[in-house]
Amino acid sequence: MAYSQFDRVPNHYAGPIIQQVKDFRVAAGKRSLSPTLLEIGQLQVLIPRHFGFCFGVERAIHMAFSTLEQQPERRTFLVSEIIHNPLVNNELKERGIEFIYDAAGKRQVPADELSGDDIALIPAFGTTLQIEESLQQSGIDTSSEEYRENYDTTCPFVSKVWKRGEELGREGYTIIIHGKYKHEETQATHSHTMQHAKTLVVLDRDEAHKVAAFITGDMALADFECAFAGKSSVGFEPARDLERVAVVNQTTMLAEETQEVTRILREAMRVRYGTDDLDHHCADTNDTLCYATNQNQNATRALLDSGADLALIVGGYNSSNTSHLVEICSDVMPSYLIANADEIVSAEQIRHFDIHTRSMVQARDWLPGAVPVRLIITSGASCPDILMNQVLEKIAGFYDYGAADIAAAQLSLFEELS
Ligand code: SF4
Structure with missing residues (x-):
């Protein structure tokens, strides 16, 4: 080609x-x-x-087409759409790639149909640890260095968000993910970050204001739990877990909005805890925004x-x-x-x-x-x-x-x- x-x-x-x-x-x-x-x-x-x-999309496309060219004898799957473009996804399907999950997250290829000889490409926005575990149970060792290098197309900027989330989690921050809850990247980031931190997914400014209202004592616990049902890590306790927060994003969100979400939460922390040691309550995470x-x-x-x-x-x-x-x-x-x-x-x-x-x-x-x-x-x-x-x-x-x-x-x- x-x-x-x-x-x-x-x-x-x-x-x-x-x-x-x-x-x-x-x-x-x-x-x-x-x-x-x-x-x-x-x-x-x-x-x-x-x-x-x-950069991340070019890299993912390159890896997918290279795999098809270089490994014609192996069955190649994609965990789900490699990127969100129908022309590219359809062309990969025409070339014989099957999608293990459809765009709605419904499994299309049963686990017992996969084997260790197969390749399952991980898309540019990454995947959840649960899906990786399922692939490993089918014999596909996604954790090996060789696999990561050749078949995991997760964009390095997405991995960077996960890494930063891990660091901040270890420092004791709760990770606020600015993203669309059902988007594959947000699901992947949520899944990875949850290993090291309490997490909460926030869609937009309106939801950030709700979190801020809880922090400042202007929203009741029951209302908070209703607004964020199913959007936090297991065992999330708002009163405890919203004392120190750090915002990362689904990399394709409006960068300006991510900064606004941080600003809203920082202001709530200022109202609640004062200006001394504000970084202790709301970390500076500007460095996780995707340049592209x-x-x-x-x-x-x-x-x-x-x-x-x-x-x-x-x-x-x-x-x-x-x-x-x-x-x-x-x-x-x-x-x-x-x-x-x-x-x-x-x-x-x-x-x-x-x-x-x-x-x-x-x-x-x-x-x-x-x-x-x-x-x-x-x-x-x-x-x-x-x-x-x-x-x-x-x-x-x-x-x-x-x-x-x-x-x-x-x-x-x-x-x-x-
Ligand atoms: S993180 Fe940025 S560079 Fe990577 S795929 Fe997403 S938009 Fe592209």
């Missing part, structure tokens, strides 16, 4: 126009967060400084005052980091999350995923008819560039721009024009 210039992901995940944009940014040699402006005649497309595959999530979110924010008519965000509908990009854009302009160009039915009609109702909806008259038009196209950390490329081509077609016009597109840094 041919690989892209980074020798990590298959070439067919690259998109020629998107690659031009990336090459342009490398040549521009600027560290600025300003977007790239791609002008195809009267169609202006703004592409953020950072988008698409992050931060970069993509900050680069997206840098697009918001660009005067764009709308934003298209390409990615999987169960991708947490992608939905946060939609959240950021939709505060300012009409924003559509689509898995691929097929969701664009016509210049008048688009099918897109509503992140609030978690369902597909149709929008009409979504694309401005009159030129000039300025729109944003970006993608989540698990989205191959080719999907963004196809979206761009389809939209250009609505304004009668073809392959030659796209090839002749002008590229510039948006900041130099504004």
Whole structure:
């Protein structure tokens, strides 16, 4: 198989126009967060400084495809979706990989169908210790160094969160995990961190305020237990276990929100215990935030005052980091999350995923008819560039721009024009 210039992901995940944009940014040699402006005649497309595959996703894809190439004689399974992108997962399935658990966590391959000769790839967001134990009972030694190196695609930034959670747990802190309780990464982080600390999963600012209210004595125990039922480690006692806390996150959450959760809890500790020794009650954990999530979110924010008519965000509908990009854009302009160009039915009609109702909806008259038009196209950390490329081509077609016009597109840094 041919690989892209980074020798990590298959070439067919690259998109020629998107690659031009990336090459342009490398040549521009600027560290600025300003977007790239791609002008195809009267169609202006703004592409953020950072988008698409992050380091952890590239690494996981590379490990999965390398395994298929190098171990064709062995049965290869994936514990669950390797990343949250249907194109990548479906391609791995077509190549013969079976998923042991589906996206909802339901077991698809019984334990007694696995043997020690099989490979079970662990996805980029890691897995729980319970699932690892089950694999080991089937004879798959996930703990060996060789296994970790070749078949455990857990992103090192996720492992770093687990390690930090372990250290903080040993120091006596309760670990507050800012994440979506059912997300595989949060489940994995919860499972690993629970070995060394009391843990509690907090979804957002609202839930952080509830924890804060309990700390300051403004919420009754019964109300707290009702609000966080099933979201803490076994034997969690709020009065005892919320005396010292440290916040880590599901790496794809809004980094700003994680910082806000910490700020809310720190303030509650200040009210309860005073300013002396505040770090003793609420640890500083800024160093666990994933750089890629931060970069993509900050680069997206840098697009918001660009005067764009709308934003298209390409990615999987169960991708947490992608939905946060939609959240950021939709505060300012009409924003559509689509898995691929097929969701664009016509210049008048688009099918897109509503992140609030978690369902597909149709929008009409979504694309401005009159030129000039300025729109944003970006993608989540698990989205191959080719999907963004196809979206761009389809939209250009609505304004009668073809392959030659796209090839002749002008590229510039948006900041130099504004
Ligand atoms: S978003 Fe960050 S933690 Fe998650 S896979 Fe990518 S680099 Fe790793």
